[in-house]
Amino acid sequence: EVQLVESGGGLVQPGRSLRLSCAASGFTFDDYAMHWVRQAPGKGLEWVSGISWNSGRIGYADSVKGRFTISRDNTKNFLYLQMNSLRAEDTALYFCTKDDYYDSSGYYSVWGQGTLVTVSS
Amino acid sequence: DIVMTQTPLSLSVTPGQPASISCKSSQSLLHSNGKTYLYWYLQKPGQSPQLLIYEVSGRFSGVPDRFSGSGSGTDFTLKISRVEAEDVGVYYCMQGLHLPTTFGQGTKVEIK
Numbered sequence: 001e002v003q004l005v006e007s008g009g010g011l012v013q014p015g016r017s018l019r020l021s022c023a024a025s026g027f028t029f030d031d032y033a034m035h036w037v038r039q040a041p042g043k044g045l046e047w048v049s050g051i052s053w054n055s056g057r058i059g060y061a062d063s064v065k066g067r068f069t070i071s072r073d074n075t076k077n078f079l080y081l082q083m084n085s086l087r088a089e090d091t092a093l094y095f096c097t098k099d100d101y102y103d104s105s106g107y108y109s110v111w112g113q114g115t116l117v118t119v120s121s
Numbered sequence: 122d123i124v125m126t127q128t129p130l131s132l133s134v135t136p137g138q139p140a141s142i143s144c145k146s147s148q149s150l151l152h153s154n155g156k157t158y159l160y161w162y163l164q165k166p167g168q169s170p171q172l173l174i175y176e177v178s179g180r181f182s183g184v185p186d187r188f189s190g191s192g193s194g195t196d197f198t199l200k201i202s203r204v205e206a207e208d209v210g211v212y213y214c215m216q217g218l219h220l221p222t223t224f225g226q227g228t229k230v231e232i233k
Contacts, residue, residue, distance in 0.1 A: 035222070037170075045162070045170060045213055047222040059220035062122075095169055106160050106217015109181070111169040 002026035002110050004096045009115030012086055020115055022079040022096030027110075030054070030074035033099035035108065036081050038092035038117075048094070049081065053102040064090075086119045093117075123147050123216050127225035134204040135233045142228045144197045144214035151194060151218075158217040161190055161199045164227075165210040173212075174199065206232055 008020040020036070035050040049060045049070040058070055069082040079096055093114040100107040124147040134140045150157045161174035172181045174190035177197060187202040201208055209232055214225040 044211075044227040045164070045215075045224045047224065050220065050222065061221045104217065104220060104222065106158050106215055106222055107172070107175050108160075108162070108170075109172055111171065113169055 002098070004098060004110055004112035006094065006096045006112045006115035009094065009117045011118045011120065013121050014087060014119055016086055017082070017084045018086060018117060020081040020083065020094055020096075020117070022112060024077045024079065024096075024098070027098070029072075029077040031102060033102060033104050034072060034079045035097045035099060035104070036070065036079075037095045037097055037108075037111075038090075039095070039114075040089070040092040043092075046092075050099070050104045051079070052104065057103055059104065083117070086117075088119050091117060091119050122221055123150075123219055123223050125214055125216055125223050125225040127212075127214055127228050129228060130226060131229045131231070133231050133233050134201075136206060137203050140201045140204050140208075140230060142199045142212055142214075142230075144192075144199070144225050146195045146197075146216055149194045150216050157193065159190075159192070159197050160215045160217060162213045162215060162224075163208075163210050164213065165207075168210075170213065201230075204230070204232070208232075 005023045036048040051070045067085045071080045095114045096112040097108040098110040100109045126145045128143045162170040164170040178190045211227040
């Protein structure tokens with residue numbers, strides 16, 4: 001069964017850091033691009049960051065550029081999101097998604113259940 | 122960034138009746154490879170989003186044939202031929218042509 005399981009969310013103070021993880025199983029992880037998409041409480045979907053199959057192409061939303069870093073470990077089948085200098089507006093449910101191509105296409109065929117990040121003092 | 126604009130933002134539909142959602146992009150989503158990178162996702166209450174339609178009109182695996190997508194360039198439509206109770210949720214269009222990937226605001230569909 002193809003599965004994505006996020007972890008690492010929690011309550012964190014403004015200005016602090018958090019690292020999200022996404023464990024992938026049931027498919028050949030290093031064949032596909034991966035993404036993080038978030039959803040603030042009661043709001044719509046916002047793409048956060050994406051990484052190609054070999055980490056050769058990486059992109060970020062303007063709202064997180066310079067603060068967040070996406071990475072992947074193809075030997076362990078894990079996707080990560082290092083989040084620094086967190087702000088209240090980063091509060092959201094963070095989803096890990098699998099692209100169906102080696103590079104970013106928008107074809108997100110599998111989604112995790114999400115991990116909640118709350119930034120508050 | 123490519124801006125995606127959906128209309129309407131909410132829809133109340135009688136079961137068995139059709140429904141239609143429009144999505145317009147601020148620039149063409151047609152790639153030089155001939156593909157158009159427009160997708161439709163549905164987020165049911167309390168669930169993660171799920172892919173419905175890929176590349177304008179391709180129905181994703183397991184998606185009922187009452188769902189159909191159409192359009193080209195910058196104008197796209199998602200149609201549900203006969204709405205069922207299980208179709209409630211928020212529908213999003215999304216473009217994958219250029220990073221950053223961008224979503225429409227979402228259209229909330231409810232049953233009358």
